[in-house]
Amino acid sequence: DTAVSQTPKYLVTQMGNDKSIKCEQNLGHDTMYWYKQDSKKFLKIMFSYNNKELIINETVPNRFSPKSPDKAHLNLHINSLELGDSAVYFCASSSQGGNTFGSGTRLTVV
């Protein structure tokens, strides 16, 4: 039973489209995150949610809008996709200390 699952695993779309990535965790954690990993494998936090509330937004463009319907889910919606949005997006959750990561969504904008 996967602890942090995100879908889809791969997403190829054209510039200007709107897309969503879903994430669910069954660990009972209060805090969930979205990270972005660029082509050089650098991992950087985008958003942090605690109990469905936005805690951190790390200067991410407004085109990215996270939504947390309950504390087990944190979805990421992206409007007007741009070429530079191509990356691997990781969802993660934590209670204390380390994060548990999903297996990532590779987004390719063409």
Next chain:
Amino acid sequence: GQQLNQSPQSMFIQEGEDVSMNCTSSSIFNTWLWYKQEPGEGPVLLIALYKAGELTSNGRLTAQFGITRKDSFLNISASIPSDVGIYFCAGPLSGNTPLVFGKGTRLSVIA
């Protein structure tokens, strides 16, 4: 923003060799974490360190939390092909905050 300086960037080693990589920061961390990422997967936690000076092992992996709380190292003994991957150091800036990651050490093991 806060950065973790991780070195080396990449390593090519022979199977059976020992590996050492380290991570430094200009700021104090209260927790140091070491992750491994394999292709197509998310980072997986290998070792978590919570106290300055702490030395923790996980099989062939050993990690230490530096006394100054500004550095940590990870050693892998007797490397095997399945050790291939990218190893990241990471730490929360405070409490239960998101992690700051080093830029990773890409390990290749030649059989």
